[in-house]
Amino acid sequence: MRDALVAAAFQLFLERGYEQTTVDDIVALAGVGRRSFFRYFPSKEDVVFPDHERCLAEMTAFLADSGDEDEPVQRVCDAVRIVLRMYTENPTFSVQRYRLTKKVPGLRAYELSVVWRYERAFADHLRGRLAGRPDGTLQADVIAAAVAAAHNNALRSWLRSDGQGDASAALDHALGYVQQAFTTPPAPADEEPEDVVVVVSRRRAPLWRVVQEIESALAQE
Amino acid sequence: MRDALVAAAFQLFLERGYEQTTVDDIVALAGVGRRSFFRYFPSKEDVVFPDHERCLAEMTAFLADSGDEDEPVQRVCDAVRIVLRMYTENPTFSVQRYRLTKKVPGLRAYELSVVWRYERAFADHLRGRLAGRPDGTLQADVIAAAVAAAHNNALRSWLRSDGQGDASAALDHALGYVQQAFTTPPAPADEEPEDVVVVVSRRRAPLWRVVQEIESALAQE
DNA sequence: CCACAGGAGGACACTCAGTTCCCTTCAGCA
DNA sequence: TGCTGAAGGGAACTGAGTGTCCTCCTGTGG
Numbered sequence: 474m475r476d477a478l479v480a481a482a483f484q485l486f487l488e489r490g491y492e493q494t495t496v497d498d499i500v501a502l503a504g505v506g507r508r509s510f511f512r513y514f515p516s517k518e519d520v521v522f523p524d525h526e527r528c529l530a531e532m533t534a535f536l537a538d539s540g541d542e543d544e545p546v547q548r549v550c551d552a553v554r555i556v557l558r559m560y561t562e563n564p565t566f567s568v569q570r571y572r573l574t575k576k577v578p579g580l581r582a583y584e585l586s587v588v589w590r591y592e593r594a595f596a597d598h599l600r601g602r603l604a605g606r607p608d609g610t611l612q613a614d615v616i617a618a619a620v621a622a623a624h625n626n627a628l629r630s631w632l633r634s635d636g637q638g639d640a641s642a643a644l645d646h647a648l649g650y651v652q653q654a655f656t657t658p659p660a661p662a663d664e665e666p667e668d669v670v671v672v673v674s675r676r677r678a679p680l681w682r683v684v685q686e687i688e689s690a691l692a693q694e
Numbered sequence: 695m696r697d698a699l700v701a702a703a704f705q706l707f708l709e710r711g712y713e714q715t716t717v718d719d720i721v722a723l724a725g726v727g728r729r730s731f732f733r734y735f736p737s738k739e740d741v742v743f744p745d746h747e748r749c750l751a752e753m754t755a756f757l758a759d760s761g762d763e764d765e766p767v768q769r770v771c772d773a774v775r776i777v778l779r780m781y782t783e784n785p786t787f788s789v790q791r792y793r794l795t796k797k798v799p800g801l802r803a804y805e806l807s808v809v810w811r812y813e814r815a816f817a818d819h820l821r822g823r824l825a826g827r828p829d830g831t832l833q834a835d836v837i838a839a840a841v842a843a844a845h846n847n848a849l850r851s852w853l854r855s856d857g858q859g860d861a862s863a864a865l866d867h868a869l870g871y872v873q874q875a876f877t878t879p880p881a882p883a884d885e886e887p888e889d890v891v892v893v894v895s896r897r898r899a900p901l902w903r904v905v906q907e908i909e910s911a912l913a914q915e
Numbered sequence: 916c917c918a919c920a921g922g923a924g925g926a927c928a929c930t931c932a933g934t935t936c937c938c939t940t941c942a943g944c945a
Numbered sequence: 946t947g948c949t950g951a952a953g954g955g956a957a958c959t960g961a962g963t964g965t966c967c968t969c970c971t972g973t974g975g
Binding site for chain 2: 959960961963
Binding site for chain 1: 833839844847871875
Protein backbone atom coordinates (compact mmCIF):
# COMPACT_ATOMS: atom_id res chain seq x y z
CA MET A 474 0.00 0.00 0.00
CA ARG A 475 2.78 2.41 0.95
CA ASP A 476 4.68 1.29 -2.12
CA ALA A 477 1.63 1.69 -4.33
CA LEU A 478 1.19 5.26 -3.09
CA VAL A 479 4.86 6.08 -3.63
CA ALA A 480 4.77 4.62 -7.14
CA ALA A 481 1.63 6.52 -8.08
CA ALA A 482 2.96 9.73 -6.59
CA PHE A 483 6.26 9.60 -8.45
CA GLN A 484 4.58 8.71 -11.71
CA LEU A 485 2.47 11.84 -11.47
CA PHE A 486 5.28 14.01 -10.10
CA LEU A 487 7.49 13.10 -13.03
CA GLU A 488 4.90 13.65 -15.74
CA ARG A 489 3.29 16.87 -14.50
CA GLY A 490 5.39 18.14 -11.61
CA TYR A 491 5.08 18.11 -7.85
CA GLU A 492 2.96 21.18 -7.31
CA GLN A 493 0.69 20.39 -10.23
CA THR A 494 -0.17 17.07 -8.60
CA THR A 495 -2.72 17.06 -5.81
CA VAL A 496 -3.11 14.39 -3.18
CA ASP A 497 -6.47 13.57 -4.72
CA ASP A 498 -4.73 12.81 -8.00
CA ILE A 499 -2.38 10.41 -6.26
CA VAL A 500 -5.03 8.50 -4.37
CA ALA A 501 -7.20 8.36 -7.48
CA LEU A 502 -4.36 6.75 -9.44
CA ALA A 503 -3.51 4.39 -6.61
CA GLY A 504 -7.16 3.51 -6.20
CA VAL A 505 -7.33 4.19 -2.48
CA GLY A 506 -9.08 6.69 -0.30
CA ARG A 507 -7.72 10.11 0.43
CA ARG A 508 -7.65 9.46 4.15
CA SER A 509 -5.43 6.43 3.66
CA PHE A 510 -2.73 8.56 2.12
CA PHE A 511 -2.40 10.63 5.26
CA ARG A 512 -2.43 7.48 7.36
CA TYR A 513 0.82 6.38 5.73
CA PHE A 514 2.40 9.79 5.12
CA PRO A 515 1.83 12.66 7.51
CA SER A 516 2.25 15.17 4.70
CA LYS A 517 2.48 15.31 0.95
CA GLU A 518 6.22 15.92 1.19
CA ASP A 519 6.81 12.71 3.12
CA VAL A 520 5.90 10.57 0.13
CA VAL A 521 9.03 11.91 -1.58
CA PHE A 522 11.26 10.64 1.22
CA PRO A 523 9.64 7.34 2.15
CA ASP A 524 12.73 5.67 3.61
CA HIS A 525 14.36 8.44 5.62
CA GLU A 526 12.52 7.70 8.82
CA ARG A 527 13.76 4.13 8.78
CA CYS A 528 17.29 5.21 7.86
CA LEU A 529 17.40 7.78 10.62
CA ALA A 530 16.34 5.17 13.15
CA GLU A 531 18.95 2.75 11.86
CA MET A 532 21.68 5.37 12.03
CA THR A 533 20.68 6.49 15.51
CA ALA A 534 20.82 2.89 16.70
CA PHE A 535 24.25 2.50 15.14
CA LEU A 536 25.52 5.53 17.02
CA ALA A 537 23.85 4.45 20.25
CA ASP A 538 25.54 1.06 20.49
CA SER A 539 29.09 2.22 19.94
CA GLY A 540 31.65 1.26 22.53
CA ASP A 541 33.37 3.87 24.65
CA GLU A 542 36.76 3.03 23.22
CA ASP A 543 35.84 4.03 19.68
CA GLU A 544 37.12 7.21 18.19
CA PRO A 545 33.96 9.39 18.13
CA VAL A 546 34.73 11.19 14.86
CA GLN A 547 35.47 7.88 13.18
CA ARG A 548 32.18 6.50 14.45
CA VAL A 549 30.23 9.42 13.03
CA CYS A 550 32.00 9.01 9.71
CA ASP A 551 30.95 5.37 9.67
CA ALA A 552 27.39 6.39 10.51
CA VAL A 553 27.17 8.75 7.57
CA ARG A 554 28.13 5.90 5.28
CA ILE A 555 24.87 4.22 6.26
CA VAL A 556 22.98 7.21 4.95
CA LEU A 557 24.86 7.20 1.67
CA ARG A 558 24.15 3.51 1.26
CA MET A 559 20.43 4.20 1.47
CA TYR A 560 20.78 6.47 -1.55
CA THR A 561 23.02 4.19 -3.58
CA GLU A 562 20.79 1.16 -3.02
CA ASN A 563 18.17 2.70 -5.35
CA PRO A 564 20.12 4.80 -7.83
CA THR A 565 17.29 5.57 -10.27
CA PHE A 566 14.88 6.49 -7.50
CA SER A 567 17.48 8.69 -5.83
CA VAL A 568 18.29 10.48 -9.06
CA GLN A 569 14.63 11.09 -9.85
CA ARG A 570 14.07 12.47 -6.38
CA TYR A 571 17.16 14.66 -6.69
CA ARG A 572 15.83 16.25 -9.87
CA LEU A 573 12.52 16.81 -8.14
CA THR A 574 13.92 18.41 -5.01
CA LYS A 575 16.23 20.58 -7.06
CA LYS A 576 13.24 22.20 -8.75
CA VAL A 577 10.68 22.48 -5.96
CA PRO A 578 11.57 24.87 -3.14
CA GLY A 579 9.14 23.24 -0.75
CA LEU A 580 10.81 19.89 -1.18
CA ARG A 581 14.24 21.41 -0.72
CA ALA A 582 13.09 22.88 2.57
CA TYR A 583 11.74 19.53 3.64
CA GLU A 584 14.99 17.81 2.71
CA LEU A 585 16.86 20.36 4.79
CA SER A 586 14.84 19.40 7.85
CA VAL A 587 15.68 15.75 7.20
CA VAL A 588 19.38 16.48 6.83
CA TRP A 589 19.21 18.56 9.96
CA ARG A 590 17.94 15.59 11.95
CA TYR A 591 20.89 13.51 10.77
CA GLU A 592 23.26 16.30 11.70
CA ARG A 593 21.63 16.61 15.09
CA ALA A 594 22.16 12.90 15.67
CA PHE A 595 25.85 13.33 14.85
CA ALA A 596 26.17 16.36 17.08
CA ASP A 597 24.39 14.70 20.00
CA HIS A 598 26.67 11.70 19.77
CA LEU A 599 29.78 13.85 19.61
CA ARG A 600 28.55 16.05 22.44
CA GLY A 601 28.37 13.00 24.67
CA ARG A 602 31.86 11.88 23.72
CA LEU A 603 33.54 15.28 23.72
CA ALA A 604 31.86 16.46 26.91
CA GLY A 605 35.16 16.55 28.76
CA ARG A 606 37.01 18.89 26.42
CA PRO A 607 36.88 22.65 26.97
CA ASP A 608 34.91 23.51 23.81
CA GLY A 609 33.13 20.19 23.63
CA THR A 610 29.76 21.29 22.30
CA LEU A 611 31.31 23.74 19.87
CA GLN A 612 33.59 21.08 18.46
CA ALA A 613 30.70 18.62 18.31
CA ASP A 614 28.50 21.03 16.36
CA VAL A 615 31.23 22.05 13.95
CA ILE A 616 32.45 18.53 13.27
CA ALA A 617 28.90 17.27 12.79
CA ALA A 618 28.23 20.04 10.29
CA ALA A 619 31.47 19.33 8.45
CA VAL A 620 30.74 15.61 8.21
CA ALA A 621 27.23 16.31 6.94
CA ALA A 622 28.58 18.79 4.39
CA ALA A 623 31.16 16.30 3.17
CA HIS A 624 28.44 13.70 2.79
CA ASN A 625 26.21 16.08 0.91
CA ASN A 626 29.05 17.11 -1.36
CA ALA A 627 29.88 13.52 -2.27
CA LEU A 628 26.21 12.58 -2.60
CA ARG A 629 25.33 15.50 -4.82
CA SER A 630 28.21 14.96 -7.19
CA TRP A 631 27.14 11.32 -7.46
CA LEU A 632 23.51 12.34 -8.08
CA ARG A 633 24.58 14.85 -10.71
CA SER A 634 26.40 12.07 -12.55
CA ASP A 635 23.09 10.13 -12.68
CA GLY A 636 24.39 7.57 -10.23
CA GLN A 637 27.31 6.55 -12.43
CA GLY A 638 30.39 7.36 -10.35
CA ASP A 639 31.68 5.68 -7.21
CA ALA A 640 29.81 7.44 -4.44
CA SER A 641 31.46 5.47 -1.67
CA ALA A 642 34.94 6.42 -2.80
CA ALA A 643 33.94 10.05 -3.13
CA LEU A 644 32.56 9.99 0.40
CA ASP A 645 35.72 8.40 1.76
CA HIS A 646 37.78 11.09 0.10
CA ALA A 647 35.58 13.88 1.46
CA LEU A 648 35.59 12.41 4.96
CA GLY A 649 39.34 12.14 4.75
CA TYR A 650 39.53 15.88 4.28
CA VAL A 651 37.31 16.47 7.30
CA GLN A 652 39.17 14.06 9.51
CA GLN A 653 42.49 15.56 8.53
CA ALA A 654 41.17 18.98 9.46
CA PHE A 655 39.81 18.02 12.85
CA THR A 656 42.44 15.68 14.18
CA THR A 657 44.98 17.83 16.02
CA PRO A 658 48.21 17.44 14.02
CA PRO A 659 50.83 17.90 16.81
CA ALA A 660 49.52 15.01 18.92
CA PRO A 661 50.42 11.54 17.68
CA ALA A 662 50.37 10.49 21.34
CA ASP A 663 49.21 6.94 20.77
CA GLU A 664 51.58 5.41 18.29
CA GLU A 665 54.48 5.44 20.73
CA PRO A 666 54.83 7.02 24.17
CA GLU A 667 57.18 9.74 23.04
CA ASP A 668 58.47 12.03 25.71
CA VAL A 669 59.24 14.94 23.50
CA VAL A 670 58.13 16.04 20.07
CA VAL A 671 59.91 18.76 18.20
CA VAL A 672 58.63 20.38 15.05
CA VAL A 673 61.00 22.61 13.17
CA SER A 674 59.82 24.40 10.07
CA ARG A 675 61.66 26.78 7.74
CA ARG A 676 65.10 25.33 7.91
CA ARG A 677 66.90 28.01 5.93
CA ALA A 678 68.20 29.66 9.05
CA PRO A 679 71.54 29.41 10.83
CA LEU A 680 71.83 27.01 13.72
CA TRP A 681 72.17 29.75 16.30
CA ARG A 682 68.72 31.04 15.32
CA VAL A 683 67.29 27.59 15.90
CA VAL A 684 68.86 27.39 19.32
CA GLN A 685 67.65 30.89 20.11
CA GLU A 686 64.09 29.91 19.20
CA ILE A 687 64.29 26.77 21.27
CA GLU A 688 65.54 28.69 24.27
CA SER A 689 62.75 31.22 24.02
CA ALA A 690 60.18 28.47 23.51
CA LEU A 691 61.43 26.61 26.59
CA ALA A 692 61.63 29.78 28.62
CA GLN A 693 58.07 30.82 28.04
CA GLU A 694 56.51 28.41 30.50
CA MET B 695 2.17 48.54 8.21
CA ARG B 696 4.75 45.76 8.11
CA ASP B 697 5.74 46.67 11.65
CA ALA B 698 2.13 46.73 12.77
CA LEU B 699 1.60 43.25 11.38
CA VAL B 700 4.75 41.94 13.03
CA ALA B 701 3.78 43.47 16.36
CA ALA B 702 0.26 42.07 16.23
CA ALA B 703 1.53 38.66 15.16
CA PHE B 704 4.06 38.38 17.98
CA GLN B 705 1.57 39.59 20.56
CA LEU B 706 -0.77 36.77 19.59
CA PHE B 707 1.99 34.19 19.13
CA LEU B 708 3.26 34.86 22.62
CA GLU B 709 -0.09 34.73 24.36
CA ARG B 710 -1.68 31.76 22.61
CA GLY B 711 1.01 30.12 20.51
CA TYR B 712 1.92 30.12 16.84
CA GLU B 713 -0.33 27.36 15.57
CA GLN B 714 -3.27 28.56 17.65
CA THR B 715 -3.08 31.92 15.89
CA THR B 716 -4.61 32.23 12.44
CA VAL B 717 -3.75 34.86 9.90
CA ASP B 718 -7.28 36.18 10.31
CA ASP B 719 -6.58 36.76 14.00
CA ILE B 720 -3.48 38.76 13.15
CA VAL B 721 -5.10 40.96 10.55
CA ALA B 722 -8.10 41.49 12.83
CA LEU B 723 -5.83 42.73 15.62
CA ALA B 724 -3.81 44.88 13.24
CA GLY B 725 -6.99 46.24 11.73
CA VAL B 726 -6.05 45.46 8.13
CA GLY B 727 -7.38 43.18 5.44
CA ARG B 728 -6.35 39.59 5.13
CA ARG B 729 -5.03 40.10 1.63
CA SER B 730 -2.68 42.82 2.80
CA PHE B 731 -0.91 40.38 5.12
CA PHE B 732 0.12 38.22 2.20
CA ARG B 733 1.18 41.28 0.27
CA TYR B 734 3.87 41.98 2.86
CA PHE B 735 4.69 38.41 3.87
CA PRO B 736 4.51 35.60 1.35
CA SER B 737 3.66 33.12 4.10
CA LYS B 738 2.66 33.03 7.73
CA GLU B 739 6.15 31.88 8.67
CA ASP B 740 7.77 34.93 7.10
CA VAL B 741 6.29 37.25 9.69
CA VAL B 742 8.48 35.52 12.28
CA PHE B 743 11.65 36.40 10.36
CA PRO B 744 10.90 39.86 9.05
CA ASP B 745 14.51 41.05 8.68
CA HIS B 746 16.27 38.03 7.22
CA GLU B 747 15.65 38.93 3.63
CA ARG B 748 17.31 42.29 4.12
CA CYS B 749 20.17 40.77 6.08
CA LEU B 750 20.77 38.14 3.44
CA ALA B 751 20.94 40.80 0.76
CA GLU B 752 23.34 42.87 2.86
CA MET B 753 25.56 39.89 3.48
CA THR B 754 25.57 38.84 -0.14
CA ALA B 755 26.59 42.34 -1.15
CA PHE B 756 29.37 42.30 1.43
CA LEU B 757 30.72 39.07 -0.03
CA ALA B 758 30.32 40.30 -3.58
CA ASP B 759 32.47 43.41 -3.21
CA SER B 760 35.46 41.76 -1.58
CA GLY B 761 38.80 42.27 -3.22
CA ASP B 762 40.71 39.41 -4.72
CA GLU B 763 43.55 39.84 -2.30
CA ASP B 764 41.43 39.06 0.75
CA GLU B 765 41.73 35.76 2.52
CA PRO B 766 38.45 34.05 1.53
CA VAL B 767 37.89 32.23 4.82
CA GLN B 768 38.51 35.43 6.71
CA ARG B 769 36.03 37.23 4.51
CA VAL B 770 33.34 34.65 5.17
CA CYS B 771 34.01 34.88 8.88
CA ASP B 772 33.52 38.65 8.68
CA ALA B 773 30.31 38.12 6.74
CA VAL B 774 28.85 35.87 9.40
CA ARG B 775 29.41 38.60 11.94
CA ILE B 776 26.92 40.70 10.01
CA VAL B 777 24.30 38.04 10.60
CA LEU B 778 25.04 37.87 14.30
CA ARG B 779 24.75 41.63 14.54
CA MET B 780 21.24 41.48 13.17
CA TYR B 781 20.29 39.26 16.09
CA THR B 782 22.09 41.24 18.76
CA GLU B 783 20.60 44.52 17.62
CA ASN B 784 17.20 43.43 18.94
CA PRO B 785 17.93 41.14 21.88
CA THR B 786 14.41 40.85 23.26
CA PHE B 787 12.89 40.20 19.87
CA SER B 788 15.54 37.61 19.06
CA VAL B 789 15.03 35.80 22.35
CA GLN B 790 11.26 35.74 21.92
CA ARG B 791 11.63 34.37 18.43
CA TYR B 792 14.11 31.79 19.63
CA ARG B 793 11.63 30.46 22.20
CA LEU B 794 9.01 30.33 19.49
CA THR B 795 11.08 28.48 16.94
CA LYS B 796 12.28 26.04 19.59
CA LYS B 797 8.71 24.91 20.20
CA VAL B 798 7.15 24.95 16.74
CA PRO B 799 8.54 22.37 14.28
CA GLY B 800 7.25 24.28 11.29
CA LEU B 801 9.18 27.38 12.29
CA ARG B 802 12.31 25.35 12.91
CA ALA B 803 12.05 23.98 9.39
CA TYR B 804 11.62 27.47 8.02
CA GLU B 805 14.61 28.73 9.97
CA LEU B 806 16.65 25.90 8.52
CA SER B 807 15.88 27.05 5.02
CA VAL B 808 16.98 30.57 5.95
CA VAL B 809 20.22 29.34 7.47
CA TRP B 810 20.76 27.22 4.41
CA ARG B 811 20.62 30.29 2.19
CA TYR B 812 23.32 31.98 4.27
CA GLU B 813 25.42 28.85 4.09
CA ARG B 814 24.91 28.69 0.35
CA ALA B 815 26.12 32.27 0.03
CA PHE B 816 29.26 31.36 1.98
CA ALA B 817 29.84 28.25 -0.11
CA ASP B 818 29.32 30.08 -3.39
CA HIS B 819 31.81 32.74 -2.40
CA LEU B 820 34.37 30.18 -1.29
CA ARG B 821 33.79 28.11 -4.41
CA GLY B 822 34.75 31.09 -6.52
CA ARG B 823 37.88 31.74 -4.50
CA LEU B 824 39.00 28.15 -4.03
CA ALA B 825 38.27 27.14 -7.60
CA GLY B 826 41.93 26.55 -8.31
CA ARG B 827 42.61 24.03 -5.57
CA PRO B 828 42.16 20.33 -6.22
CA ASP B 829 39.18 19.81 -3.88
CA GLY B 830 37.90 23.35 -4.19
CA THR B 831 34.16 22.76 -4.03
CA LEU B 832 34.51 20.18 -1.29
CA GLN B 833 36.58 22.53 0.82
CA ALA B 834 34.17 25.36 0.12
CA ASP B 835 31.14 23.33 1.21
CA VAL B 836 32.80 21.99 4.34
CA ILE B 837 34.22 25.32 5.45
CA ALA B 838 30.93 27.08 4.81
CA ALA B 839 29.11 24.48 6.90
CA ALA B 840 31.67 24.77 9.67
CA VAL B 841 31.43 28.57 9.77
CA ALA B 842 27.64 28.39 9.86
CA ALA B 843 27.75 25.80 12.64
CA ALA B 844 30.15 27.93 14.65
CA HIS B 845 27.83 30.91 14.23
CA ASN B 846 24.80 28.89 15.26
CA ASN B 847 26.62 27.54 18.29
CA ALA B 848 27.60 31.00 19.49
CA LEU B 849 24.19 32.45 18.66
CA ARG B 850 22.25 29.73 20.40
CA SER B 851 24.28 29.93 23.60
CA TRP B 852 23.71 33.68 23.59
CA LEU B 853 19.98 33.21 23.03
CA ARG B 854 19.78 30.63 25.80
CA SER B 855 21.30 33.17 28.17
CA ASP B 856 18.43 35.56 27.32
CA GLY B 857 20.80 37.86 25.45
CA GLN B 858 22.98 38.51 28.48
CA GLY B 859 26.41 37.21 27.45
CA ASP B 860 28.84 38.61 24.92
CA ALA B 861 27.72 37.08 21.66
CA SER B 862 30.40 38.72 19.61
CA ALA B 863 33.20 37.33 21.76
CA ALA B 864 31.63 33.88 21.66
CA LEU B 865 31.46 34.06 17.88
CA ASP B 866 35.06 35.15 17.63
CA HIS B 867 36.09 32.24 19.79
CA ALA B 868 34.07 29.77 17.75
CA LEU B 869 35.39 31.14 14.47
CA GLY B 870 38.90 30.88 15.86
CA TYR B 871 38.38 27.17 16.29
CA VAL B 872 37.15 26.83 12.71
CA GLN B 873 39.96 28.90 11.26
CA GLN B 874 42.55 26.97 13.23
CA ALA B 875 41.11 23.76 11.83
CA PHE B 876 41.07 24.85 8.21
CA THR B 877 44.27 26.81 7.86
CA THR B 878 47.14 24.49 7.13
CA PRO B 879 49.23 24.62 10.32
CA PRO B 880 52.82 24.67 8.94
CA ALA B 881 52.39 27.93 6.99
CA PRO B 882 52.37 31.13 9.04
CA ALA B 883 54.06 32.87 6.11
CA ASP B 884 52.42 36.28 6.41
CA GLU B 885 52.61 37.52 9.97
CA GLU B 886 56.37 38.12 9.89
CA PRO B 887 59.11 36.68 7.72
CA GLU B 888 60.33 34.35 10.43
CA ASP B 889 63.21 32.18 9.48
CA VAL B 890 62.57 29.42 11.93
CA VAL B 891 59.66 28.21 14.01
CA VAL B 892 60.11 25.64 16.72
CA VAL B 893 57.30 23.84 18.46
CA VAL B 894 58.19 21.75 21.48
CA SER B 895 55.51 19.73 23.17
CA ARG B 896 55.73 17.35 26.16
CA ARG B 897 58.32 19.13 28.18
CA ARG B 898 58.71 16.58 30.94
CA ALA B 899 61.79 15.16 29.32
CA PRO B 900 65.45 15.77 30.03
CA LEU B 901 67.26 18.31 27.94
CA TRP B 902 69.41 15.75 26.18
CA ARG B 903 66.26 14.13 24.81
CA VAL B 904 65.17 17.47 23.44
CA VAL B 905 68.51 18.01 21.77
CA GLN B 906 68.45 14.47 20.44
CA GLU B 907 65.03 15.06 18.92
CA ILE B 908 66.16 18.31 17.37
CA GLU B 909 69.17 16.68 15.85
CA SER B 910 67.12 13.90 14.33
CA ALA B 911 64.55 16.37 13.09
CA LEU B 912 67.21 18.49 11.45
CA ALA B 913 68.94 15.45 10.03
CA GLN B 914 65.88 14.08 8.32
CA GLU B 915 65.89 16.42 5.40
C1' DC C 916 -12.15 72.91 -9.50
C1' DC C 917 -12.47 68.74 -12.16
C1' DA C 918 -11.07 64.57 -14.72
C1' DC C 919 -8.17 60.83 -14.65
C1' DA C 920 -4.43 57.48 -14.02
C1' DG C 921 -2.04 54.55 -10.88
C1' DG C 922 -0.99 52.32 -6.77
C1' DA C 923 -2.23 50.64 -2.13
C1' DG C 924 -5.51 48.21 0.29
C1' DG C 925 -9.96 45.46 0.95
C1' DA C 926 -13.82 41.88 -0.10
C1' DC C 927 -14.92 37.68 -1.88
C1' DA C 928 -14.45 33.31 -3.72
C1' DC C 929 -11.63 29.49 -4.82
C1' DT C 930 -8.00 25.57 -4.39
C1' DC C 931 -5.82 22.36 -1.76
C1' DA C 932 -3.37 20.36 2.37
C1' DG C 933 -4.39 18.41 6.53
C1' DT C 934 -7.77 16.97 10.32
C1' DT C 935 -11.96 15.16 12.63
C1' DC C 936 -15.59 12.24 12.92
C1' DC C 937 -18.05 8.51 11.57
C1' DC C 938 -19.09 4.69 8.60
C1' DT C 939 -18.07 0.09 6.31
C1' DT C 940 -15.64 -4.16 5.91
C1' DC C 941 -13.47 -8.07 7.29
C1' DA C 942 -10.85 -11.25 10.11
C1' DG C 943 -10.69 -13.74 14.24
C1' DC C 944 -13.14 -15.61 18.10
C1' DA C 945 -16.47 -17.14 21.68
C1' DT D 946 -24.59 -15.91 15.30
C1' DG D 947 -22.89 -12.07 17.60
C1' DC D 948 -18.76 -9.33 19.14
C1' DT D 949 -14.61 -6.81 18.64
C1' DG D 950 -10.87 -4.45 16.87
C1' DA D 951 -8.02 -3.10 13.17
C1' DA D 952 -7.77 -1.23 8.33
C1' DG D 953 -9.67 1.52 5.10
C1' DG D 954 -13.23 4.87 2.99
C1' DG D 955 -15.72 9.10 2.88
C1' DA D 956 -17.94 13.55 3.95
C1' DA D 957 -17.31 17.78 6.11
C1' DC D 958 -14.43 21.15 8.19
C1' DT D 959 -10.33 24.42 9.14
C1' DG D 960 -6.91 27.32 7.52
C1' DA D 961 -3.10 28.85 4.33
C1' DG D 962 -2.40 30.84 0.13
C1' DT D 963 -4.08 32.83 -4.54
C1' DG D 964 -6.74 35.26 -8.16
C1' DT D 965 -10.01 38.67 -9.33
C1' DC D 966 -12.25 42.62 -8.95
C1' DC D 967 -13.55 46.80 -6.43
C1' DT D 968 -12.60 51.03 -3.68
C1' DC D 969 -10.14 54.75 -2.06
C1' DC D 970 -6.60 57.91 -2.00
C1' DT D 971 -3.19 60.72 -4.09
C1' DG D 972 -0.89 63.23 -7.36
C1' DT D 973 -1.11 65.61 -11.91
C1' DG D 974 -2.67 68.10 -15.94
C1' DG D 975 -6.40 70.78 -17.99
